[in-house]
Each structure stands twice: as structure tokens, then as C-alpha cells.
Amino acid sequence: MDELNKTAETESSCHATSERRSHHSPEVKKNLTSRLNRIEGQIRGIKGMIDKDTYCDDVITQISAVQSALNSVSKILLEGHLKHCVVERVQEGDEEVVDELLTTIKRLMK
Amino acid sequence: MDELNKTAETESSCHATSERRSHHSPEVKKNLTSRLNRIEGQIRGIKGMIDKDTYCDDVITQISAVQSALNSVSKILLEGHLKHCVVERVQEGDEEVVDELLTTIKRLMK
Amino acid sequence: MDELNKTAETESSCHATSERRSHHSPEVKKNLTSRLNRIEGQIRGIKGMIDKDTYCDDVITQISAVQSALNSVSKILLEGHLKHCVVERVQEGDEEVVDELLTTIKRLMK
Amino acid sequence: MDELNKTAETESSCHATSERRSHHSPEVKKNLTSRLNRIEGQIRGIKGMIDKDTYCDDVITQISAVQSALNSVSKILLEGHLKHCVVERVQEGDEEVVDELLTTIKRLMK
Numbered sequence: 001m002d003e004l005n006k007t008a009e010t011e012s013s014c015h016a017t018s019e020r021r022s023h024h025s026p027e028v029k030k031n032l033t034s035r036l037n038r039i040e041g042q043i044r045g046i047k048g049m050i051d052k053d054t055y056c057d058d059v060i061t062q063i064s065a066v067q068s069a070l071n072s073v074s075k076i077l078l079e080g081h082l083k084h085c086v087v088e089r090v091q092e093g094d095e096e097v098v099d100e101l102l103t104t105i106k107r108l109m110k
Numbered sequence: 111m112d113e114l115n116k117t118a119e120t121e122s123s124c125h126a127t128s129e130r131r132s133h134h135s136p137e138v139k140k141n142l143t144s145r146l147n148r149i150e151g152q153i154r155g156i157k158g159m160i161d162k163d164t165y166c167d168d169v170i171t172q173i174s175a176v177q178s179a180l181n182s183v184s185k186i187l188l189e190g191h192l193k194h195c196v197v198e199r200v201q202e203g204d205e206e207v208v209d210e211l212l213t214t215i216k217r218l219m220k
Numbered sequence: 221m222d223e224l225n226k227t228a229e230t231e232s233s234c235h236a237t238s239e240r241r242s243h244h245s246p247e248v249k250k251n252l253t254s255r256l257n258r259i260e261g262q263i264r265g266i267k268g269m270i271d272k273d274t275y276c277d278d279v280i281t282q283i284s285a286v287q288s289a290l291n292s293v294s295k296i297l298l299e300g301h302l303k304h305c306v307v308e309r310v311q312e313g314d315e316e317v318v319d320e321l322l323t324t325i326k327r328l329m330k
Numbered sequence: 331m332d333e334l335n336k337t338a339e340t341e342s343s344c345h346a347t348s349e350r351r352s353h354h355s356p357e358v359k360k361n362l363t364s365r366l367n368r369i370e371g372q373i374r375g376i377k378g379m380i381d382k383d384t385y386c387d388d389v390i391t392q393i394s395a396v397q398s399a400l401n402s403v404s405k406i407l408l409e410g411h412l413k414h415c416v417v418e419r420v421q422e423g424d425e426e427v428v429d430e431l432l433t434t435i436k437r438l439m440k
Contacts, residue, residue, distance in 0.1 A: 020165040029160055036157045043153060046183075047146045050139055055130040056191035057214050063184050064217050067177060073156075074173050075326060081166035082318050090310040098302050104167050106295060107174050109328045185436060192428050200420040208412050216405060218439045240385040249380055256377045263373060266403075267366045270359055275350040276411035277434050283404050284437050287397060293376075294393050301386035324387050327394050 024080050035073050042066050074108060134190050145183050152176050184218060244300050255293050262286050294328060354410050365403050372396050404438060 024032065043066065049059045082101075089097040134142065153176065159169045192211075199207040244252065263286065269279045302321075309317040354362065373396065379389045412431070419427040 021163040022160075022166045022169065023163060024160070032160045033157055036153055036160065040150060040153045040157075043146055043150045047143055047150075050132075050134070050142045050146065053131045053133060056132045056187050056195065057210060059132065059187055060184050060214055061217065063180050063187075064220075067180055070173050070177055070180075071329065074170055075322075075329070077166050077169055077173075078325065079322055082322060083315075085166065087310055087315060087318060090307055091313075093311075095303075095307060098307060100167060102295075102299055102302060104170055105298065105325055105328070107171065108325070109291065109295070110174075181439060185432075185439070188435065189432055192432060193425075197420055197425060197428060200417055201423075203421075205413075205417060208417060212405075212409055212412060215408065215435055215438070218435070219401060219405070241383045242380075242386045242389065243383060244380070252380045253377055256373055256380065260370060260373045260377075263366055263370045267363055267370075270352075270354070270362045270366065273351045273353060276352045276407050276415065277430060279352065279407055280404050280434055281437065283400050283407075284440070287400055290393050290397055290400075294390055297386050297389055297393075305386065320387060324390055327391065330394075 020085075022077075022080070023084055024077075028076065028080055032073060032076060035069060035076075039066055039069050039073075042069070078104070078108070132187075132190070133194055138186065138190055142183060142186060145179060145186075149176055149179050149183075152179070188214070188218070240305075242297075242300070243304055244297075248296065248300055252293060252296060255289060255296075259286055259289050259293075262289070298324070298328070352407075352410070353414055358406065358410055362403060362406060365399060365406075369396055369399050369403075372399070408434070408438070 042062065046059060046062050046066070049062065081104075086097050086101055152172065156169060156172050156176070159172065191214075196207050196211055262282065266279060266282050266286070269282065301324075306317050306321055372392065376389060376392050376396070379392065411434075416427050416431055
């Protein structure tokens with residue numbers, strides 16, 4: 001897919017009920033990707049810790065760090081979603097997006 | 111390191127203050143490693159979702175699944191730690207392990 | 221304040237920056253109040269458990285139940301806020317409400 | 331029940347399977363009770379906020395404060411439980427207490 005088409009598709013993404021898409025800016029995508037690369041490295045690190053019988057407390061500390069890092073990724077995703085998709089769809093009178101958002105927030109609160 | 115030495119070291123691991131080690135059975139280590147491999151795959155999947163502009167809600171759902179999977183890993187680690195290290199050290203009269211455990215639990219509760 | 225004035229004030233509440241108000245229906249308010257009454261009773265029950273040296277595990281179980289009940293109250297409040305205030309203000313072009321909402325969600329996710 | 335008998339019962343509480351009791355010092359009990367009194371007051375405050383249509387965000391902030399305060403109560407209870415009951419029973423060779431503790435911790439981690 002060429003860059004132009006991709007942008008066009010992205011712009012209309014919020015109200016295409018058939019196939020919704022997210023629409024983060026290149027900066028946000030780069031930020032998210034580098035965070036996820038770091039998290040992937042941390043998971044590999046934890047596997048190494050298990051393999052080398054690292055003390056349980058230290059492994060749990062490392063898992064907590066990954067959990068926090070994943071929480072940050074969720075918050076960035078949610079911010080993009082709210083500021084673009086939710087605002088746009090609410091302004092168009094589509095209130096179904098609010099129920100959807102509520103489900104997502106409840107999942108994050110559990 | 112040969113298997114015999116490894117076992118010997120493992121057995122004495124709980125009270126070696128110089129360099130504490132964990133001491134999961136081969137079955138538990140295999141279980142933890144396969145869980146972490148699956149988590150690593152999920153993280154790579156989430157990167158792919160970001161790259162393909164997957165709808166935000168679906169990405170957050172996937173992140174929640176990884177958080178639950180990491181929670182399970184923490185619980186397995188903690189169970190092994192409690193049933194071996196904590197019990198052994200408390201029976202030897204070492205109560206410092208209890209403060210350490212409390213710190214770990216507080217980290218998990220945050 | 222008479223009921224008529226109260227309603228009038230409530231209806232205009234979402235865009236009064238000087239003094240924002242919530243605007244739950246009488247049914248929702250009754251629901252929230254009865255949940256909070258029950259929670260207050262549970263707290264008193266927990267005080268009684270402490271006083272009578274009830275076993276720690278049972279007290280913690282009871283505290284967890286209160287935490288879940290408070291979570292439900294937060295979700296009901298958030299649902300009302302989203303469906304009324306946020307939708308109304310976004311439709312009026314006020315996007316500041318989205319930053320505010322994000323702060324609230326982050327507080328609930330912590 | 332007179333104070334003497336109460337103390338006697340408390341001291342033997344950790345290994346009485348028939349009716350387990352907690353055994354916090356008078357200072358800890360006073361601390362817990364005053365925390366719970368404050369929490370009860372906060373709950374009443376939240377009811378008042380609902381009644382007066384206080385802005386949703388402010389109510390949620392107040393609920394979060396109560397959740398943190400309840401978490402602190404759980405941590406104090408757990409610390410007492412670990413340092414007295416768990417240590418005592420493990421030293422007596424009763425390892426069932428460890429499974430019980432694990433269940434409690436998992437409840438706190440949920």
C-alpha cells in the first residue's frame with residue numbers, strides 16, 4: 001500500500017464500521033514501537049533470569065517494571081483514541097463509541 | 111556447571127546471603143519459560159498491530175491479556191518462593207525473609 | 221433550593237467552567253447512595269472485626285469486597301460522566317474535557 | 331471477657347484450627363481503628379458529594395483516596411499476620427498456613 005492511500009484510509013478510519021483502524025501519527029507509532037521493543041527485551045531478560053535461577057524477588061521486581069511499561073503503552077493508545085476517534089465520532093453524533101470506550105476503560109480498571 | 115553441582119548449589123541457596131538464588135524444579139522452570147515465550151510472542155504481535163494501525167480497543171485488549179499472563183508468572187514465582195525459601199529460612203529462625211516478602215507483596219499490590 | 225431550579229442548574233452544568241456539577245438522574249443517585257450506604261456498613265463491620273480479633277484473612281477478604289464495591293461506584297459515575305458531560309461538551313467543541321477525562325482514567329488505572 | 335483471658339486466648343490463637351484469631355497489639359488495633367474511622371467519614375463525605383451533584387471527577391478522586399486508604403489497612407493487617415501467625419506456624423511445622431497466605435496474596439493482587 002502506498003503512503004498516500006494509507007493516509008487517506010487512516011483519515012476515514014474512525015467511522016468505517018466495517019473495519020475500524022487506529023490512526024496514530026508516525027511519531028506516536030515510533031514511540032509505541034520503541035517501547036514495545038524495550039518490553040520485548042525485558043521479557044527475554046526475565047527468561048534469562050529464570051534460566052539462571054535468579055532470586056525470586058528480583059524477577060518479580062522486573063515483572064513489575066514490565067507491567068508499568070505496558071500500562072504506559074495502554075495510556076498512550078487510549079490518549080490517541082480519545083483525542084481522535086472518540087472526539088470525531090461523538091461530533092458526528094455517533095454515541096456508540098462511548099459504550100465502546102466504557103468497555104475499554106472497565107477492562108483497564110479491572 | 112554439571113547437574114550435580116547445580117543441585118548442590120540450589121539446595122543451599124536460601125541461606126546464602128552473599129548470592130541468593132531461586133530454586134524452581136525443572137518442571138516449574140519449563141512452565142515459566144514456556145509462559146514467557148508465549149508472552150514474548152504476544153508482545154511481537156502487539157508491535158505488528160501498532161504497525162498495521164489495528165483499532166485501539168483491540169490493541170488494549172491484547173495488552174490486558176499480556177498483563178494477566180505476567181500476573182500468572184508472578185504468582186507461580188511467589189508460590190515457589192513461599193513454599194521453599196520462605197519456609198526454609200523461617201524454620202531456621204531467619205525472620206529477615208519476612209520483611210523481604212512483605213516488600214515483594216507490597217510491590218505486587220501497588 | 222426548589223426542584224425546578226435544581227433541574228435548571230443541572231441541565232446547564234456541563235459547560236459552566238466556574239462551577240461544574242454532576243447531573244445523575246434520581247434513579248442513578250438513589251443507586252449510588254444505596255451502594256455507599258452498604259459500603260459504610262461494611263466499613264463499620266470491618267472495624268468490629270478488628271475489635272474482635274477476627275482472623276486476618278477474613279478481614280482482608282472483607283476489605284477486598286469493599287474495594288470491588290467502590291470500583292463499581294466509580295464505573296457508574298464514569299458512565300454517567302461520559303454519556304452526559306463528555307458527549308455534550310465534545311459536541312459543543314470543548315476538547316478540554318478530553319484531557320480531563322484522560323486524567324481521571326489514568327487515576328483509575330494506577 | 332476479662333483482659334487476662336483475652337490475652338491468653340490471643341497468644342494461643344495461631345494454632346487453634348477450630349477458631350483462628352488475629353492478634354494485633356493494642357497500638358496496631360488503635361491505628362487500624364482510627365484509619366477505618368477516617369475511611370467511614372470519607373464514605374459519608376462521598377455520599378454528600380453525590381447528593382450535592384459534585385462534579386464526577388472530584389468524586390472519583392475521593393473514591394481513589396479511599397481505595398488507597400483501604401490498601402494501607404490491608405498492608406498493616408498482612409504485616410501483622412506474616413510477622414506473627416505465619417512465622418509461628420511455619421516454625422511449628424504447619425505448612426498449611428503457606429497455602430492460606432498464597433490465597434490471600436492472590437486476592438490482593440487481583
